[in-house]
Amino acid sequence: MPLGYQCQDCSYQGHKFRQGRCPxxxxxxxxxxxDASDEKKRxxxxxxxxxxxxxxxxxxxxRRFIA
Incomplete structure (x- = not known):
């Protein structure tokens, strides 16, 4: 299962990090x-x-300005 984010200090991986900080x-x-799986390609x-x-x-x- 691909994960979206990784902490560069402790190597914790997860989909979301609340307020941009490692939990x-x-x-x-x-x-x-x-490579987050929740992102959809358009x-x-x-x-x-x-x-x-x-x-x-x-x-x-x-039409509104011409009429």
Whole structure:
């Protein structure tokens, strides 16, 4: 099971570190391992939806000021 963060002082590993501090030793020297399983990859559908919503917003703002 991949873990997301690791303390650089005591080597504790976990998914979340509350307030950015290691729960084992209290150190703030925490590194992101970059392989957290709770992170979701965004596909091209998210980008298309985002662009469509921005275009819709721009059109609606333009209609309000033109009319």
């Amino acid at each position: 084992a030793c209290g150190s703030a020297n925490v590194a992101n391992r970059g 596909g091209p559908l998210s980008l298309i939806l985002c662009i469509a919503l921005w275009v819709y917003l721009a059109i609606e703002i333009g």
